[in-house]
Amino acid sequence: MFKKYITEAIVKEVNMKVYNERESCSGCTACISVCPKNAIEMIADNEGFLYPQINNDLCISCNLCRKVCPFKHENMKSKSEENINLNMDKEKVNDRGKEIQFAGQLYFAAKHKDNEVIFSSSSGGIFTALSDYILQKEGSIYGAAFDANFIVKHMKATNKLDRDEFKGSKYVQSDLKDIFKQIKNELKSEKYVMFTGTPCQNAGLQNYLSKTNTDYTRLYMCDFICHGTPSPLIWKDYISHLESKFNDKLISFSFRNKENGWKDMKVSAKFIKENRSKECNNKYSFLNLFSSLMIVRPSCFNCQFTSYNRRADITIADFWNIGNIKPDFDDDKGVSSVIVNTDKGLSWFGEIKSNLRYESCNKEDCWQPHLEYPAVMPSNRKVFWNEYNDKGIAYIVDKYGKGTLSSNMKKKLTPIIRKLGLYVLAGKVYKIIFSRK
Template identity: 45%
Template sequence: MISVFDIKEDCCGCTSCQHICPTKAIEMKPDEEGFLYPEINQELCNDCGLCRTVCAFQNGYDISDDFAAPKVYAVKNKHEDVRMASSSGGIFSAISDHILDSDGLVSGVAFDENMNVVHKIAATKEERDEFRGSKYVQSELNHVYSEIKNLLKQNKAVLFTGTPCQNAGLKSFLDLARVKTENLILCDIVCHGTPSPLLWKEHVSFLENKNEGKLLQHSFRWKEAGWRGYNVYAAFDNGKSKLNTADVKSFANIFSSDAALRPSCHYCRYANLKRPSDITIADFWGIEKTMPQFDDNKGISLTLINTAKGQKLFEDIKSKIIYRESNTKDCLQRNLQESSKVSEKREQFWQDYHLRGYEYIVKKYAGYNLKASIKRKVKTALIKMGLQA
């Protein structure tokens, strides 16, 4: 009898084990925190061990194609509307435009009709546009790895975007399945960690109840209020919209607290400059200090070119972007150096949630209370009077 992992900290939920299983014995099921983990149907399992072999999170990941050090760029998309619709500088749109224009396909993360965060595959730019913008929730991969495998077998070009562990899992799955990957571009994000999908679903219900309408649009990084920080926007089917109110911003505050991240995120193997992808993208935080002439508070993409394949793609899109060369010293941010630390409040946070529910934890941990509301209003008033920056 075999199991895929021994402790939860060793499972990132990438689904490579589920996809490689020759007898379809593995199913991804949520635990009490809402994170998906592989469960083996022992009646179907033949003890082949492939589920253990394919696990890049436990066994290490392939960086044989990586440059000794990544090439670093600060990037803006030339199209202002694209940049404003993006979380940072719009590099993802430039990359994915090139793939789609070459008759390829793009896999990325979108909200579905129920505001669940899921991986999809897009064949058009209209479908791809759903992938723009950060979604601070662990996405459901479903059968995307298998779909990409089939597309590659048809000699289709594919761009996959996701967290580093999802990229490493896909690469390991395809290698073990002996699928040629010369037409695959892997693109990862600099990831702080993935919070619970269960809490996200609770948050959606919480917002819909409080605002008496179905949530239609949600943005963790609303650019109309500027690029820096978490400006959170929500719109409902009753015409109501909100920006940075206590209810709307509560989930982002939980995310920032590190109390609800997946356990493996605190032991991330990819929180360094040795990336499992061809290209890494992120916000270029701190650029106002290192390259102030390039910054306009509308979003700058940090772009790390990790492989020769990534470099070729970057050369192909240079006409679509404005860029400046940087270096690894100026681009370093916390999750390019180390994992997010375990919050000392994590255990109590989950106890409180299971005993008292979502509204209780947003009041206790996420600023959804009268005292915090007064502080926000005072700060806003001081800023308007020019007494506080």
């Protein structure tokens, strides 16, 4: 009997943490969602990233939190492996007269037929087309949006007006709260649901639904090629810093303003008294902070999902290489890269293709670095956070808002490399030299 108590105590001690180090937790909330005793809560660390913390008084050592963690169980079969049906009806997608046999993944360059949709989207407007299909089925859309204070959160939409808040990139890690539980309840009510988020969020959701024996036949999953998730704390302090500096209130912010073209990568920052976009694209640039990778979550440098083996039904991204692959398709308004990963994804794309202009491509055409390897942690990341903790956001924005030497070089060289058709080659060389994956 005494031995039994000792064993139970050891097990409980092991389960006091869902993760062993910060690099192995993406904050996907699968663990907090699956806990039968609500013994876990998400607590922000000193970098502003949420991590699960177990209340040992409530914990029953069921170990579900560890079993559902995508970082610990990425060896589970992906949706691609589970759901691909090589004998699918090849008529479901017809590429302008060319029959396509689904045999793993399909690749497309696509843009919405409505130019207003394209202009209000980060790339080609594919998200609008995908989500319109779910809304037509009276389903729910879950995606990331700004709240009234510009905090990035995952929210629910059941109409186009609310759904449109999810359009456009949000270069901040979103707060998922209890979204996974909401989705499970909707699926149990036989509702159609679309979830869009990072690859790790999609993996966490799928693991959670699988572990809770939830039928997710009506769930349509969409991820994107992710470059890393920046700190919500830095973003919040950045907004406060701007409002204090300009003595004005932010009323509108877009990470991807297309007024000067899709490839220009400029933000739009409008305050009550004045438009401050110029300042926020130069000396006070959040995009420069992001590009430096200093503010990216530690697990992003150890990402398990930078591969073609996707959990989501469809993967979307900017088709940066379109000018070299299909120059006639590139009007600098935005083109989406679409990777169809599953049979459900193929059927989904087939349902929306009438709203798109699209061209079939191959795997190499759609290549991006983070389809193969994660971002590399900057050597001076620790220095950055020490400076932030010691000197505050004003110092950080002044020092890094203009961009680091490496990020500024990358910003200048990347368009040239793309134009010369060397984008893929440069990425492969970078992987050999720098990537630790």
